Amino acid sequence: MTDPLAWLILLPLFWATGAFLLGPGRGARLAIAGVAVQLWLAFALAAKVGAGGTAPAGSAASMGTAIKHAIGGWGAPLGIDLAADGLTAVMLLLTQGVALPLLLFARGYFAGDSAAVRYFWPLTGFLLAGFNALFLAADLFNLYVTLELVGLAAVGMVAMSGTAAQIAAALRYLFATLIGSGMYLLGVALIYGAYGTVSIVTLTPLVNADAPTAVKIAGGLMLLGLMLKTALFPFHYWLPPAHGGAPAPVSALLSALVVKASFYLILRLWTGPFAPLADAVAWLPALLGSAAILWGSWQAIRAVRLKMLVAWSTVAQLGYLFLIFPLLGADGLALQAGGMQVVAHGLAKAAMFAAVGVLIHVTGRDAVADVAGAASRMPVTLFAFGLAGVTLMGLPPSGGFLAKWLLIEAALAQGQWWMVAVILSGGLLAAVYVFRVLRQAFLLVPNERRHRFAKSAPLLEWMAFALAAASVLVGLRGMEIVRLLGAVA
Amino acid sequence: MKPLKHLTLILAASAFAALLIAAMFALPPPTVNLAASVAADMDRSGTAHPVTAVLLNFRGYDTLLEIGVLLLALLVVLAVSPREQHAGSAAAEPVLQMLARIAVPLMLLAAGYLLWAGAYRPGGAFQAGAVLGAAAVLLFLAGLLPGWNAPTLRLRWGLAGGFLVFLAVAAALLGQGALLRYPPEAAGALILLIEAALTVSLGLILAGLFLFLS
């Protein structure tokens, strides 16, 4: 009855519907209680997965050895299975762990603004249900449905109560995400045509045995569609306006989690059924990732608006995730690096958008130049921004440091010197855009005529701080996450 | 510049289509035969029509999530359509009104039949819900039903009720050991319950997608 796999999906669906029925006031309380229980469930699942023993990370990160739940009792390939291994457990923990402080933040952020955000709580419920279902899915067609759940919920949240610019950003995002999932679904159709099944476990040996051209096309389509959804350079065009225009709690959810969902799926397919086809094109995502790091950081340095700066930084940080593909080897270092980067960036970027949300709330403006002198008014918020920046730059002891350390180690082990150069220069560029904001806030005196600071809410500041602190402290508990990533039940 | 971009993209798309078609012709027959597995387990599925069996039993979880997607779309439509203005009905046309008065009862009847037929032949909750939604749109176009404003509590229950029933059944069946694991003897009744609740909610949701926007 208390199967965490099933309840992690059912619970958010229940409270999403409940929040729709009850309206925003009670809906918010229901949502927060629901996510608290989900966090507990995710911990229970992680403990169960972690107790199952470990294997060299990466080598055994296949669905074959995971905790399973056969929906309907039929079992794949006739029915649909849910499956959880170490990577799933880490993603689930991150999702609920980022969502809980963000929902508390959102409740304060949207207080007194009830008409505009009537539907924030139910939409968030569907979004979280989509994440959990996606991370647990072991069936390609089921994954398509979860992808659409996540994508449409995210588009809705961007558009929610929007201005013309926000609606335009939402539409651009919608078309990108629909083309992406359309390509993915055509891939699924070709795979079903070739093998007669869409269960990942059943497929893996079949693809290994024989992959006709149609399957190769399917793999290419799915990879391309998912890269579009992950906003990998040069498909990043939709991300900055969508993430930079939404209300702060929404931007935080989008940048911390939504783009990671499609990355998770690429990683899952790459190390699973498509492993035999993947080696030939492994350099492509790595090259695009390098370009993303450099271009995204450069745009962040140039950005005029504060939220655009943070959004462009997401484009850059996503690049690191794609560097791991040519390095995925038996030692599992690259997979650990990728997992660590997902966790560290998720926490740090949620913190950064939350902190920027407070800054904009208080200063009433969204330009980097307008935070001048804000440090004396909002030390906690600026400290949160700085800590999140430490993670993005990759300074010790943060989670970002551990991720980049593992990545460099993996790159050196395979003699990819150019990658080390990209990683290091990415860190330096991150330092430039983070210090651009901090310098304004700490050193420059506000122009009193232009600036009238509103009162800030302590709850908002401390939630941003909690997320930022977590993104640094996760580096100290890094070995546990690394061990969990390699765990098989 | 722009015509060049168009031309390149169209050429690339055509080349891709040709490649895809060639690849599909070269496919060997599939290894797994799911149609046979479906046929083998039909008598335990609680319904006599294979597509309904896949939709609500074997792959019922997909259907559950997909109703979630539809409800979610309705929420977004509500969120982006601010309701200060209007909700007037379309202009009244006497001929259209008379036709609508004749057609709508028949459509309700057809929806009921489609729901029932789903158990043993093509039909089911979606088809029935689509007919219900169309009936509501027809009434609106004839000026007999006003456009909808922000939904009342009762309408919200109607919109979400089908999904909630489906969720509740899925959760309750966890007692059987797995999500949506129908006991074979009760499967038929439970599937009919879900489909009946879904028909009403899907009808309202599909009508709402039109009427909240109108």
Added chain:
Amino acid sequence: MTTGLIFACAGAILFTMGVAGVMLLDHLLRRILAFNLMGSGVFLVLVGLAQRAGNPDPVPQAMVITGIVVAVAATALALALARRLFTLSGGYTLPETPDD
């Protein structure tokens, strides 16, 4: 060449036309229609290719029903956004992306 394969080939052509349409067209309603064309193409490949030997298979048929409902949801969402954009800006085209 079986009926299933004919459907699948038509689907492949519709899909590419749809993708090109979403990417190249300016008017939002045309782009939404192109998206639906793309979706229909995928559905044709899904049912056609799976049944190319001529024997019916209920699994892809059920998947297509699920896919159609998802496509309906996405279309409704897109139309709602397009209408909202029209109310706010008076046009059915997306503005050029600003640099920042």
